[in-house]
Amino acid sequence: MMPITTIRGPDITETVRAALQFIAVYHTPDYLRQLTLAYQNEQSPAARSAIGQILESSRLAATGNRPMCQDTGMVTVFAKVGQSVVIDGDKSLADYVNDGVRQAYLDVGNPLRASMVADPIFARRNTRDNTPAVTHVETCVGDTIELLIAAKGGGSENKARYTMLNPAASVADWVVGTVEKLGAGWCPPGLISVGVGGSAEKAMLLAKRALMDEIDMGELQQRGPSSKEEELRLELFERINALGIGAQGLGGLTTVVDVKVASYPTHAASKPVALMPQCAANRHAKVTLRGEGPVYLDPPDLDLWPEIDRSEGTAGMHRIDLDSLTRNDMQNWKPGDRLLLSGKILTGRDAAHKRIADMLSRGEPLPFSLKDRVIYYVGPVDPVGDEVVGPAGPTTSTRMDAYTQMMLDQGILSMIGKAERGPDSTERIAKAGATYLIAVGGAAVLVSKAITSARLIAFEDLGMEAVREFEVRNMPVTVAVDGSGQSIHLLGPARWRR
Ligand SMILES: O=C(O)C[C@H](O)C(=O)O
Numbered sequence: 001m002m003p004i005t006t007i008r009g010p011d012i013t014e015t016v017r018a019a020l021q022f023i024a025v026y027h028t029p030d031y032l033r034q035l036t037l038a039y040q041n042e043q044s045p046a047a048r049s050a051i052g053q054i055l056e057s058s059r060l061a062a063t064g065n066r067p068m069c070q071d072t073g074m075v076t077v078f079a080k081v082g083q084s085v086v087i088d089g090d091k092s093l094a095d096y097v098n099d100g101v102r103q104a105y106l107d108v109g110n111p112l113r114a115s116m117v118a119d120p121i122f123a124r125r126n127t128r129d130n131t132p133a134v135t136h137v138e139t140c141v142g143d144t145i146e147l148l149i150a151a152k153g154g155g156s157e158n159k160a161r162y163t164m165l166n167p168a169a170s171v172a173d174w175v176v177g178t179v180e181k182l183g184a185g186w187c188p189p190g191l192i193s194v195g196v197g198g199s200a201e202k203a204m205l206l207a208k209r210a211l212m213d214e215i216d217m218g219e220l221q222q223r224g225p226s227s228k229e230e231e232l233r234l235e236l237f238e239r240i241n242a243l244g245i246g247a248q249g250l251g252g253l254t255t256v257v258d259v260k261v262a263s264y265p266t267h268a269a270s271k272p273v274a275l276m277p278q279c280a281a282n283r284h285a286k287v288t289l290r291g292e293g294p295v296y297l298d299p300p301d302l303d304l305w306p307e308i309d310r311s312e313g314t315a316g317m318h319r320i321d322l323d324s325l326t327r328n329d330m331q332n333w334k335p336g337d338r339l340l341l342s343g344k345i346l347t348g349r350d351a352a353h354k355r356i357a358d359m360l361s362r363g364e365p366l367p368f369s370l371k372d373r374v375i376y377y378v379g380p381v382d383p384v385g386d387e388v389v390g391p392a393g394p395t396t397s398t399r400m401d402a403y404t405q406m407m408l409d410q411g412i413l414s415m416i417g418k419a420e421r422g423p424d425s426t427e428r429i430a431k432a433g434a435t436y437l438i439a440v441g442g443a444a445v446l447v448s449k450a451i452t453s454a455r456l457i458a459f460e461d462l463g464m465e466a467v468r469e470f471e472v473r474n475m476p477v478t479v480a481v482d483g484s485g486q487s488i489h490l491l492g493p494a495r496w497r498r
Pocket residue numbers: 070071153154155156185187378379393394395396441
């Protein structure tokens with residue numbers, strides 16, 4: 001009989017805490033290597049600049065011990081518990097994990113953003129400590145506990161898709177067709193994972209779990225496929241990149257740095273297929289507890305980050321004074337123009353927009369004016385030390401489409417976010433002589449360096465979703481929708497499609 005290993009509950013908590021702090025700050029080395037390659041090979045200037053900003057921001061996160069993205073994610077844990085393990089303590093494994101999440105996200109030196117909301121159908125109250133995690137437990141033969149810990153951003157999780165295909169239907173065609181329609185809210189360049197088989201929920205789990213496998217597409221391309229699944233991975237990799245979506249949907253050569261495929265036997269009548277994207281904030285780690293105390297990860301070597309040519313990033317950018325900006329000034333802006341913004345902007349995202357809509361529908365005055373203002377869709381991380389704000393990258397604008405007309409009616413000049421707008425919003429923006437700008441999703445630390453002051457304006461109870469006024473200096477953005485309704489998210493991929 002295998003000897004019994006005792007693993008202390010608090011050691012699980014400490015391991016989870018340390019791993020979450022670690023993955024919030026450090027990109028995985030395999031992803032960094034692939035992103036560096038993508039940066040070196042990218043021919044589309046806009047996409048290359050976006051990848052450069054992500055890499056630069058990633059280095060700032062690592063050296064400054066701050067989160068690489070303002071969305072520090074929903075914690076997902078795949079636990080493999082050996083049957084010869086006894087957990088010493090009076091809590092469940094999931095509760096020890098949740099204690100680790102709480103401690104990691106409330107860390108005084110490096111607080112992470114609490115994004116989880118309880119009562120998701122109705123009140124959507126922020127739990128304030130990012131609990132609970134989603135913990136999957138599997139027992140296996142062995143005397144260790146293996147934890148695969150991930151912090152998945154909401155933007156990429158929102159683009160998870162599922163279908164039940166007919167047995168003879170092509171998985172590759174469905175995946176490519178679906179990725180084409182996903183837009184850029186999942187923050188490419190990243191990974192696409194495909195789970196095929198089992199039942200509906202099994203396919204989703206297969207896809208989620210496979211996202212955390214080592215990135216080995218380069219190796220696979222070199223040695224060639226040795227199975228049908230590897231052939232499918234290669235086919236999907238080629239076809240998805242040929243769509244031309246590119247970094248941030250700006251059009252370019254690299255949309256995915258790897259594609260994963262996992263499968264499981266299924267019913268003769270079924271072919272469940274799950275698609276799971278992973279954004280540029282590729283955050284996960286595997287740790288194994290052996291009953292010898294908590295486990296800690298070693299920081300990566302700083303040589304992993306490439307040198308980014310900053311002059312290339314800012315060349316040809318127009319400086320814009322937001323405090324004197326008029327509708328007229330924006331009429332020369334074209335999709336793809338790169339701007340450096342200085343002046344005051346308001347912030348607001350999902351919950352703030354809903355609150356504004358509710359107040360307006362009740363005929364109540366707003367606590368701030370939106371007339372001739374620029375709004376940035378962001379939920380920043382709380383500041384530490386002498387920071388005015390923590391990492392503060394853009395959130396997906398598409399979710400704010402339902403409120404576009406309302407905001408335009410209030411006199412908004414321009415909106416800043418990430419990813420494409422829907423056709424209705426694009427048309428409305430153009431009709432109002434307004435514009436839509438994008439910052440780089442995944443470059444949150446870099447963006448925060450352009451914010452010189454932050455002031456809470458309203459809706460404090462919404463936490464990270466409250467309305468703030470930022471003063472920015474040389475904040476880099478790209479024109480995504482211009483005053484004539486042209487969109488970079490249509491023009492860019494069409495140009496780079498192969
Ligand atoms: O919540 C955020 O800050 C961003 C979100 O992950 C998104 O990509 O839309």
